[in-house]
Amino acid sequence: MVVLVAFLAPRGARADHYSGGSITYECLGGNFFEITLDLYLDCSGAALTAQSLQLSNDCGVSFSLTNLPLVLTEEVSQICPSSLANSTCNGGTLQGVRHYQFVTTVFLSPCNDWTIAWNICCRNAVQNLVGTQGMYLEATVNNLGGVCDNSPVIADNSLPFVCVNDPVVYSPGISDPDGNTMQFALISAQFAAPAPTNIGYQSGFTAAAPIPGIVLDPNTGQLSFTPTVTGSYVVVMEVTTYNASGVPIGTMMRDFLFVVQNCVTTPPVTSGLTNSTNGFIVSAGAIEVCDGLPFCVDIPFTDADPGSSIVLTTNATTLLPGATFTVTGSNPVVGRLCWTPDPAYSPANIFITADDNSCPVPNQASTSVLITVVQPPAIPPDAGTNGTTSACPGSPPVPLFPILGGGPDLGGVWTDPNGVIHNGVFTPPGDPFGIYTYAVGNGCQNDQATVTVSATGGQDPGTDGSLNLCANGAAVALITGLGGTPQAGGTWAGPSAVVGGMYDPVTMLPGAYVHTVPGVGPCPAVSATVTVSETAAPNAGANGTLAICSSGASTSLFARLGGTPGTGGAWSGPSAVVGGNYDPSTMAPGVYTYTVTGTAPCTNATATVTVTENTLPNAGTNGTLTICSNGASTSLFARLGGTPAAGGAWSGPSAVVGGNYDPATMAPGGYTYTVTGTAPCTNATATVTVTENAAPNAGTNGTLTICSNGA
Template sequence: MAILALQARASHVQGGQLTYRWVSGTTYEVTLVTYRDCSGIGAETSFTLAARSGGCASTATTATLIQTGVPLLGTPYCPGIQAQVICPDNSGTVPFTNFKEYTYIGRINLPPADEWVLSVESCCRPETRTLAGGVSAGFRFEATLNNRITPAGGTVQTIENTSPRFAANQAGIRFECAQKNATVTFSANDPVDNDSLVYELAPPLDGCNTPNSFLSYPTNLRCTTRTVAGCTYTCSGTTPASFSPTFPIAVSFDTTGTCPNRTLTPRFRFSPADGLFSFTAASFVPGNTTAAQAQNKYVVVGKVTEYRRFPGSNRRYKVGSIRRDMLVVIIDCGTNSPPDPPQVVVSTQQTNAVVRTTRDSTYITVQACNYARVRLRFTDPNTSNLLTVEPFNNPSNVLEGGDIGEYLGVSANGSAQPQATLLFQPQPNFVGTTRTLLFRITDDGCPFKGTQVRPVVIRVVEGEFARALASTNQQNQAVVCEGQPVTINALVQRPDSVIRNRQVYAFTWSGSRTGITPAEGLNPGDANLQNITVRPTRTTRYYLTITPTRAFQPALCRDTASILVRILPRLTASFTVAERAFYANRDNIPPRIFTFTNTTPSLAPNDSVRWTYKRITNDAGEQVMEDEIVFSRQRIGNPELTLDQGGQYEIRLFVFNNVAGTSCPSAVALKTVQVPPLVIPNVITPNGDGKNETLVLQSLPDNNQVQIFNRWGRLVREYKNYQNDWDAKDQPDGIYYFMVTAQNGQRLKGWVEIIR
């Protein structure tokens, strides 16, 4: 604590800002907030405000700003140290460095002008590491007001304007830990006029149009390319030769890449969208002398310019600006580190909310017309520290009064793990917009409290969440057979609740995107059911509209989906039959060979077929009961069937539709064919006329033996595996006998007469 002790100083103003509020007519109320160094001289009781509309040399309109209210003491310390901090209203020695916030208010008449420059000047700035001149450097507070606007192509307009307001709970004096990541903001809001705000880092002012001069950037802290232990470190960008408005702090470097090549990037980031700047201070210089303590002080100036759009114009015109002159004091926090980035938990399912956390910010992307409950869990690397979390800007304004969402506050505040809860249900007119919530997280570390400003950036995007699924779970289409019903379910892919309520949806089914065409095969009375059953006669696309009835704008939050129901047409099976004799010129005896041709129209490559046969009568015309046998599954070509038993047969062709795993009932074609009875001829006429020339024995077994005898019993011919080719050409006419012997010894006997 000894390093915190300070001696009295002559300078006393460390920072502050000038803002204004329109009262009526051309009267404005101007407020000056200053931050006085507790170790410096006493604070003024009043300041002179100057307003000029014609440049630095023009005559000023002046007013007196009177100190008002009770000065507020800074609270950067833990309770034990803070209790010992005193800040006398007059100069004197203090045990620990600190600041007091003073407020001065006055009124001034500002007639319409292209631009008023409002200013308050004071001497002097404290000695810092960034600015030349030491305690002789001037201190100028400044704001501008443009209350006469000439829109392009329009007429001159006189306006009233109230400047933006800086967050009340963020002082312009910041104590930040050396070698620790820090995030600071000069964020503001404009609750009166709702003008657009643009942030920038600006130069500190010594006088009118006269910026303070900056000192050189410390040589030993500049980035240099170097090689260490075989690893080359290369600078990305350069550290400046001197401090500047956009590089106002001596910082450490981020190291990226892997050896042998790594990159060093100065650790300073600024966001013009919300006035946040993050950095890691490079060093802390110990000591209680003025020179030593000056090495830990940096001047940063944030400027907020406001723009307004006028009716009939797409341009935005500048209507004013304010500046916050800040002093960042680097301290040695020892083992105490700033709080961690919050852990983000999306506790609702199917919200499609996307969370991304970086070193500096937390990003939450939420979808319009959808509900998401998000929790931010805050922790500290020093697990024994207790945390206090408070919103930095007005959450209701940021979340558009509930049109984007709601902030439910912080639970377990003051504990080791407080938690903030946000509910989102963005209206669709906010698609493409970004809003930033700022949270200040403070631990109870000692002597200095660790503080972190955490931006939570909320981006609203368009959402498509409704999806219709067929009951077959074929996702975005269903394939059914003609005449079959199919059930389509309307599935809502989003939570069934909104803030403090359950969501109720209305469902509409139609045959077109416009919603006015009746759906094919759907009973009109079922068009508003969640789940429908249809019987389409042709391939049809069904369109679904899902409309939330609570919380959201129904006309804008409708979700649409569609599903294609593909109909497999009913097939008509058909085929033709051709037949021929197994033995040449033996049409009246079996076997018979049948050839089939599939003539089914519209047969698709994925369709399947089955050919079967079944004997229904024998060669005597008697009914028989035999099994149906599959003889082919050939879809194209000409399958053949050989039948050697006499009788009548039924031939069937089965055709199946097959698409996407769906097989429809078969189409069947039936024809009957006749096989002549097995009759062994007892007369042959080998006279050369080509008819009945040889002895034909039907259905001969394999490995047979055929013996032929004359009427006296003499063997005249013997065959192994007879081929029905004995024509008796070397024998006289008459009666002959034959005997067929099978391999198993069975015998068949018969006779035949030769007549020429």
């Protein structure tokens, strides 16, 4: 491996915008393999550099492949189509991601341990790793003895954006085209220094728990968690494949980011598989089906936002020839998968994505379903006979298996009264009272029996739950935040006095509110808690008005809002708003709306500024009038330049009647024409300067009588 260490020396080009990647391979026969390198880059970073792969084995062979052919470039930003133009990939501000795919073909001499590796010096800055270390990816393959195996393939070609404080269900949709068994694990992020080296994790994070509370299904690769802090978090998943004899064949890894952000709406959720016909549900994400016996199973999704319309997509019909996937409803929505099982395609790990069509960033949930084709069991299964028991709501845990009658087989699957997979131990008060079902067997033949659990005292305070309310929202019944089937009539206690079982976020304090049901007979009083949290409501202020002169200066719309509006909102209206200002020279008057985005469950807040423009008055331009002192009365208005508006008023050395200047009665000088403006426009004036020239005087007519010879 010495040569490999040399190959892994960091390259010089800095690339701190790399957000994830993977290496996969396809066997073409004759020990030729097509190798695919998929990289995901933050569009706000530097340009893509040339890529290389390093290959080595324990049989003494090492070499590198440089300048890999780039065959695909695509934007995979989790942004709705109408907002895609505003991603950073297109010069906008919304976080964008671009997918680059490199493909090459290589001959691998037979060996039981080939390693295909890639590395880069620097990755995106994230919350859970120490520093901004590099990134290292690898895949391994065993092609000794003519083995021609393909690596698993990944259906999800993007990076998941998820909502803070909302449950996340995510699957990368990894399946094995050869039907090999896959096992998933979370491993440390790595970099080349120059050998592959684990990266340190910040306090509170580990390779196995890169996000606190994360749970991995080792059979399907599905991840579940509830993020509590916004930011970007690296998760590295390794997949090991095994042949039918349980011998490892190869590995591949996917390094990717979860981007946790504030959301206005909530993502879809699923309770897992339900309502199966001719199938045996062994977990929320796995089902066994019988060879050749047609089956169907439902995968439901719901969204707490009633206005959401959920769209489902799947690769099931690609992985399962002849399968159908029908969708009913929009919220809730149910995807129904039907197929006639064929062991040639087993096990199959199918992938289903639910998208709520929110904008600009849609909320998504994805789930994996592991389908295994089985043969009838050698011995008919026996789930025993039905049993009953009772317990106080606060009693110790009760194992359910011993309550079954007969001789039930071990290793079956329990479901609770809601059809959710259960561990088979009734634990009050968290578990609901009701009928618990035990099933054994497989998809070809199975048997069921039930245990009915009732409350000894008839008490049921419900199970602990939570309510997240908007700080200015309507009052809600606290009992709706409890799980299970809480009975009415209990008492409430908490940080604020509770009236009528209601919580009013406007007048009450958040915190733990305890619902207590009085004791009955031997059972003591029992309680369950609703933890109430409040999300600050957005404040867009109160509606306002702006009256502006058509020639006025650019003016702040924000300053015209009433109340105490929050900053950082967005303006919309008849014209595009730049810098939050209204400019009468370039914009149209009307209603301009200010929107402050709310964080779920708060909706957006809006307020408006109604803009009216008053036309600037026009008195024309200054003029002159030269008139003879004995001239006729003349219009002053006609002597103004420009296009003066009618209806103004004249003032000057003499009173002006009818807008005329009469030299016989008026004194020359400056006569001012004033057109009154409508606030905030000021009055407009123009002046006509009148000059009078003295009229010549020839006197009056006379007569002269003279003698013809007079002097």
